[in-house]
Amino acid sequence: MPTNLLLDSDIPEIDSREGRSSLLAQANTEELTSLVDRLLEEAELSSQLRIVRSPHTGTVQFQVREPVCEERFYLADVVVTVAEVAIGNHLGWAMRVGTDRRAALAAAIADALFESGHKEACGSLQSLITVTRRELIDQRQSEWAQLNKTIIEFEELD
Amino acid sequence: MGYAAARGGLTAIRNAEDLVRTLRDMDESEQIELDQFIGRLRLLVDRIMGEAGMWEPRLTALAIRQAEGDHIESVHLLRAYKSTLPRIASTEPIHVDEMRLLRRVVPAFREPGGPQILGRSTDYSARMLDPRSGSGATASLEPEVATHVAENSSSVQTNTPRLMNVLRDMDLLTDRRRTDDPEPFDITRTPARPPAPRSARLSSMARAETGALLNQWYRNILGPDGYLHEVTLGEVRHGELPIRIKHPYTNGSVSIGSLRVTEVEAIEDLNGVDEDRDRFDIGYGLCLGHNERKAIAMANLDIACHRDGSKSSLEQSILLTTDGLDSAGFLEHLKLPHYVTFRSMMERKIAVRNARPSVQKGDKE
DSSP states (O other): OOOSOOOOTSSEEEEEESHHHHHHHHSOHHHHHHHHHHHHHTTTTTTEEEEEEEEEEEEEEEEEOSSSSSEEEEEEEEEEEEEEEEEEEEEEEEEESSHHHHHHHHHHHHHHHHTTOHHHHHHHHHHHHHHHHHHHHHHHHHHHHHHHTEOOOOOOOO | OOOOOOOOOOHHHHHHHHHHHHHHHHHOOOOOOHHHHHHHHHHHHHHHHHHHHHHHHHHHHHHHTTTTOOOOHHHHHHHHHTTTSSSEEOOOOOOOGEEEEEEOOOTOOSSOOSSOOSOOOOTTTTOOOTTTTTTTTTTOOOOOOOOOOSSSSSHHHHHHHHHHHHHTEEEEEOOOSEEEEOOOOOTTOOOSSSSSOOOHHHHHHSSSSSHHHHHHHHHHTTSSEEEEOOOOOEEEOOOOOOOOEOOOTTEEEEEEEEEEEEEEEEEEESSSSSSSSTTEEEEEEESSSHHHHHHHHHHHHHHHHHHHHTSHHHHHHHHHHHHHHHHHHHHHHGGGOOHHOOOOOOOHHHHHHTOOTHHHHTTTO
């Protein structure tokens, strides 16, 4: 049972497929879509691209485990958009929070490009997810710098 | 109660709807952008997401704008939208201990272990209208340094035990932890009716209308119901939980983002004849976004339901009357034509009167 994980411990790593998918799910929409557009064009991979499941919006049920009885319950639904593609024989999958189908499709293509091992594409995408990871860490540190100043110690009056 | 359909007036209905759209969208003021709702009306967006049972700030902002700020109508729009979406998956169960704290106050203990973080709060400030609010003139990029500065964020997050666990370590808490891990009740598929599993009550309260839940709490603590007493809050937390799902190819965990929640532990002083009077028990509240009133009411009602054990109408009242869309929908349907219903009621009155030979017309009994 995890107890109060480190602030940055759940920031995804870039060296696993799950970590890459996590970062592609949280990458800046414009940067992701324009990069994938460019890579498909430059690497002339568009002809090999096949849409396995076109991007579609749905929900995932968010379940939590509470600490009193250690019971699970459903808190709410989260709106997500999911897509699945193939480049040659390499499948790519992505899910992003929200309704942006173009971004979900771009993330799925990026996943397939990673799997294909295409050198130039992987290099560019690696840069994107490295920046995304850095931004997540920076955002948390900046947030913490503000929160830190609101830590309070109450005193009891005699 | 009987209903009969009415029809007609389609043009007037369309014109009325058009009037709403036109007067809203052609107002002389600037259109409010969706980002403004999310950034500047954060608590409203959070509340509506919670009551809609759906996390999506941008669509929620759209719903608020379309509904002209009517929060129940916004919830209606979002639930209607959600009902059109397929359910793709469930997240992995996220333990609330994984919360990344944005705020933590511990009303029960001065030194609870780990810091108390006020975060974004005006709890301790005087309420005065400020004409400059929202203009940027009141913003401070360099808040005053607090009396205590934590070394770094990581140490804070690792050294923040729950007050509940502190009480457990002191053997002051009844242990209700389960090991059988039952499947949660899904209130979106099956209506929850008493006696319901606790997971159904927690889900129902998490998406209940905030005011309705607050009212349930208040009439129980100061009003006629009286199932609540000795309220002490253990923890009040606001923070982020990761949204994790299984990767379909690898079965590994993918974190696709996070959402914010408010969490409350309410300590209950056990004093019943068949209760463990040497110990406390805990009620639990968790809801989407930053909505402390709702989470506090929920935590108190959770423990009240547990202690009550479905003996009273408390659980029924929570499950059947706190959903905002249910109650507002029933109330608002009264505005629709009830001509046939009411005519039949009048006819029954007249028939009853005519069936009494001894009563003269116009006489009163």
